[in-house]
Amino acid sequence: MSKAEKRDEIVRAALEIIAEHGFHGAPMAMIAEKAGVGAGTIYRYFENKDVLINELYRELEDRIYAAVLAGYSSDKPIRERFIYLGTAVLGYFIANPLDFRYLEQFHNSPYGMAYRRDRISGKKEDRDMYRELFEEGVAQQVIKDFPLVVLFALTFGPILPVARDHILNFIVLDDDLILRTIEACWDGVKR
Amino acid sequence: MSKAEKRDEIVRAALEIIAEHGFHGAPMAMIAEKAGVGAGTIYRYFENKDVLINELYRELEDRIYAAVLAGYSSDKPIRERFIYLGTAVLGYFIANPLDFRYLEQFHNSPYGMAYRRDRISGKKEDRDMYRELFEEGVAQQVIKDFPLVVLFALTFGPILPVARDHILNFIVLDDDLILRTIEACWDGVKR
DNA sequence: GCTTACAGAATGAATGTTCATTCCAGTATA
DNA sequence: TATACTGGAATGAACATTCATTCTGTAAGC
Incomplete structure (x- = not known):
């Protein structure tokens, strides 16, 4: 080996x-x-367990980013891009339940806290399609004029528990339900 | 003592x-x-740490339930009840950050997992105003026809991260922003 | 081709630390 | 005085990390 x-x-x-x-x-x-x-x-x-945990997190982040970016096109209309990103992310989680569960553990732990803090305070580069999308949407008056974190909450807030419930077999998400759920998120975010 | x-x-x-x-x-x-x-x-x-943790959880649940129930009236229209419940819950969390952080810890732990499982599988009685509200709303065709867990996700999904961001000082929620956020959740849930 | 020597890699038993829980000598209460 | 309660030291289990030892593959010498 x-x-x-x-x-x-x-x-x-x-x-x-x-x-x-x-x-x-x-x-x-x-x-x-x-x-x-x-x-x-x-x-x-x-070097130690912390380093292992953090490196694993970075790897997963990269994988998801790559998977979602693959079909993304930044010149489509805002709504279409939003729906694409939502379904792609949710689809990735469902197809890779281990990744999802790891990310959840990480986010709800001191590791995730530190990471989040760095990110929001802008210390961390984020190649973040969502940020760009929201900013553009607000500028075009297509999306409600909320602080970025609220828009994130309205979008990922529902996606994560829905993914979890599916992975834990509390519901079964088929393609139709996934799409309708993301459309409902859009209804929350759109003007 | x-x-x-x-x-x-x-x-x-x-x-x-x-x-x-x-x-x-x-x-x-x-x-x-x-x-x-x-x-x-x-x-x-x-008896042991687990018992302490679980009893504390029950106590917090009761307190929140009582606080929110206080101003609730089940004969108002669906939308009004939804907005009331959302702002009341979010308001409670903001006023009681320790309670909120404890609940988060609990939910994202094996304790919360077990609890959740019992609840969804119906083993646990829940005196749950939201369940009733959603079921009524769906029946009246005021709320989108989704499984209950999805409606929960669309509602609490955004509320929890927004509360967290406020408590961790990543944003400042005033009454106006709280209300607008809950209204956005309603937009996601309503037909 | 075959043996020998050696560096670097791998191993897992041993170590030290951090707890939950138990125990009992001392203290309050009746 | 008898009983129950309390504090906090003692116990033992779980775990991350270390390190003395063993293994392995490569290359030099024959």
């Missing part, structure tokens, strides 16, 4: 275990076992 | 520390110190 493959195994194992059991149900020894390496080996690739 | 007072002190201390530091930043010894009792004493009032 090459060096890169081994690193990947560790990251994959961490994703799986943390997504399923939370940060505190994921001892390094368990991650090591699932990855098929010794406990000490992880520390040859990651 | 009477027996009941001591119990209250413990519960209050737990609320404060867990809301601020999360379940894992809240050792029993720290809760005991803040409550002004010995560590062992807590175990005379609560």
Whole structure:
């Protein structure tokens, strides 16, 4: 097994275990076992557990960004772009439940708090299609004139619990219901 | 200090520390110190930490329910009731940030998962004004015909992050912005 | 081609720390 | 005095991290 493959195994194992059991149900020894390496080996690739957790987060973020960006076109009308982004994000979560559950764990933890703070205070670059979309929409008077965080809340607020309920089998989302849900978010955001 | 007072002190201390530091930043010894009792004493009032955590949750739920119910009148029109409930809940969270942070911690933890499961599968009685409101609204064709969980997501989905952002000082919500935010939720939910 | 030597990688038992929970000597209450 | 309650030290389990040791692949020497 090459060096890169081994690193990947560790990251994959961490994703799986943390997504399923939370940060505190994921001892390094368990991650090591699932990855098929010794406990000490992880520390040859990651300085400590925090670093592993943060690097995994960055990787997931990149993957989602890439997946969603693929079909995005910034010259379509605002509404169409909004619907596309919403369905794409929700679709990604449903297709990749481990990723979703990991992101949730991360966001609802001190890691996520720190990350969020950096982001809102502008310390973090964000290549964020939503921000751009909202700003344009408000300027064009197509979207309600709210602070950005409120628009984010109106959009992702409903998407995340709906994804969670689907992943946990509390509902079944088919393509039609996904679309109607995102359209309902649009109704909340549009002028 | 009477027996009941001591119990209250413990519960209050737990609320404060867990809301601020999360379940894992809240050792029993720290809760005991803040409550002004010995560590062992807590175990005379609560069988173990899990019981304490769950009882505290129930208490908060009751308080919120009572606060919101106070001004609720189930014979007003659907929209008016929706707006009232939304602003009341959001207002409660803003006025009681510790309660809000505790509830968030709880919901995003294995405790909350179990609770949620019981609730959705109907094992738990819920004296839930929202459920009733949604069912009535759908029947009257005033509200979009979605599964209940989606309607919940469209309503609470935005309320919770907005409350969090306010409590963490990422935005300042005044009465006007609160009202407009809830109205936007209504736009998402109404037909 | 075959052996030997060696650097770097991998291992997992051992360590130190952080808790929840228990226990009991001391204190209040009746 | 007898009973119940309290504080906080003691216990033991869980876990991240370390490090002495073992393994492995490569390259030099023959």
